[in-house]
Amino acid sequence: MGLEEEIQELEDEIADTPYNKSTEAHIGRLKSKLAEKKEKLEQQQSGSGGGGGYGVEKHGDATVALVGFPSVGKSTLLNALTNAESETGSYEFTTLDVYPGMLKHKGANIQILDVPGLIEGAAGGRGGGKEVLSVVRTADLIVFMVSVFEIDQYDRLREELYKNKIRLDTEPPRVNIRKKAKDGLTVNSSVDLDLDEETVKSVLREHGYVNADVTIGEQVDLDRLIDGVMDNREYVPSIVAVNKADLIEPDYLPTVESELEERDIDPEEAIFISAEEEKGLDGLTERIWDELGLIRIYMDKPGRGVDYEEPLILREGDTVDDACRKLGGSFDERFRFARVTGPSAKHDEQQVGRDHELADEDVLRIVARK
Numbered sequence: 001m002g003l004e005e006e007i008q009e010l011e012d013e014i015a016d017t018p019y020n021k022s023t024e025a026h027i028g029r030l031k032s033k034l035a036e037k038k039e040k041l042e043q044q045q046s047g048s049g050g051g052g053g054y055g056v057e058k059h060g061d062a063t064v065a066l067v068g069f070p071s072v073g074k075s076t077l078l079n080a081l082t083n084a085e086s087e088t089g090s091y092e093f094t095t096l097d098v099y100p101g102m103l104k105h106k107g108a109n110i111q112i113l114d115v116p117g118l119i120e121g122a123a124g125g126r127g128g129g130k131e132v133l134s135v136v137r138t139a140d141l142i143v144f145m146v147s148v149f150e151i152d153q154y155d156r157l158r159e160e161l162y163k164n165k166i167r168l169d170t171e172p173p174r175v176n177i178r179k180k181a182k183d184g185l186t187v188n189s190s191v192d193l194d195l196d197e198e199t200v201k202s203v204l205r206e207h208g209y210v211n212a213d214v215t216i217g218e219q220v221d222l223d224r225l226i227d228g229v230m231d232n233r234e235y236v237p238s239i240v241a242v243n244k245a246d247l248i249e250p251d252y253l254p255t256v257e258s259e260l261e262e263r264d265i266d267p268e269e270a271i272f273i274s275a276e277e278e279k280g281l282d283g284l285t286e287r288i289w290d291e292l293g294l295i296r297i298y299m300d301k302p303g304r305g306v307d308y309e310e311p312l313i314l315r316e317g318d319t320v321d322d323a324c325r326k327l328g329g330s331f332d333e334r335f336r337f338a339r340v341t342g343p344s345a346k347h348d349e350q351q352v353g354r355d356h357e358l359a360d361e362d363v364l365r366i367v368a369r370k
């Protein structure tokens with residue numbers, strides 16, 4: 001029996017087995033087997049396919065993947081937002097490659113990737129699907145683009161990404177495994193786990209662990225436990241852009257809103273745009289900026305004053321140390337202290353060390369040894 005058939009059999013058995021306390025450990029084993037076999041199949045395929053990279057390098061301060069069905073308006077949006085010239089057309093699959101464009105906003109360079117053909121055969125690795133997905137996996141943010149008339153496209157898109165080990169809008173599970181030399185498996189948990197200890201152990205055994213301490217820090221279900229054990233899922237935040245909003249009459253809007261609500265998307269959170277008429281794009285850009293959590297640091301350079309034109313772009317939570325690293329050069333070794341004025345400082349020109357956490361629109365001066 002080939003891997004594909006084995007996978008099919010496992011999927012059928014999982015679908016046919018009712019989930020309850022007495023079958024939990026069994027289903028756990030099946031799901032784990034399934035995850036391992038899928039992994040193996042994927043490795044075989046990428047090994048023989050010789051796919052390699054996709055040829056789109058990450059550039060700029062952050063990368064955003066534009067994901068949507070054919071003809072939803074991805075290329076039109078990319079062209080409107082960035083310097084790119086991506087082909088657009090009224091027929092499906094105009095874009096067969098990944099097209100990058102650079103969005104300049106608040107001094108940051110945000111790379112936007114127009115990701116085509118995600119839906120057709122992506123999961124099975126036909127066409128460019130697999131390569132396209134590898135681009136999506138490394139993005140800092142996914143923008144789901146759906147047509148105002150086909151909000152249900154959203155379900156397919158999410159499903160496709162899930163199948164390809166992309167977990168949306170969630171943090172990695174708090175599952176920590178420490179291998180040891182002997183004494184079997186022990187399970188520690190800071191919460192009162194719904195899963196039986198025996199289930200957790202079966203899952204671990206199925207993934208090849210014989211001796212290990214497992215610490216679980218949240219209420220996990222089987223799928224999330226397996227995600228934690230497999231440790232090769234990507235966790236990416238996402239937002240929803242509803243395109244072609246120019247085509248609807250105002251009295252159709254409530255229908256769209258309830259379609260969004262059915263999918264747990266707050267209509268206030270979805271961004272209605274018309275890529276064609278360039279409407280709503282400022283709002284979209286602003287949301288992208290917020291979701292990426294970028295911050296601007298204005299560098300105060302000796303003798304040259306504060307540079308408000310080209311800020312150093314960092315992430316929320318970054319410190320003076322991260323600033324030094326991004327600046328490069330020899331700042332790192334020569335660092336003495338820094339002075340900060342702005343939102344993160346207690347007072348102007350506050351003297352701080354490397355571990356000081358910076359905030360958006362801080363002015364930073366690094367005092368270095370000669």
Ligand SMILES: Nc1nc2c(ncn2[C@@H]2O[C@H](COP(=O)(O)OP(=O)(O)OP(=O)(O)O)[C@@H](O)[C@H]2O)c(=O)[nH]1
Nearest residue numbers: 071072073074075076088089093094095274275276
């Ligand atoms: N009315 C209207 N038409 C739009 C809008 N955005 C895109 N279109 C049209 O929709 C068609 C498809 O747009 P594209 O930008 O090529 O779509 P795409 O998502 O890149 O499609 P593929 O590359 O095939 O995946 C074109 O004819 C666009 O002019 C919009 O906001 N409103």
Ligand SMILES: [Mg+2]
Nearest residue numbers: 074075094095
């Ligand atoms: Mg296109």
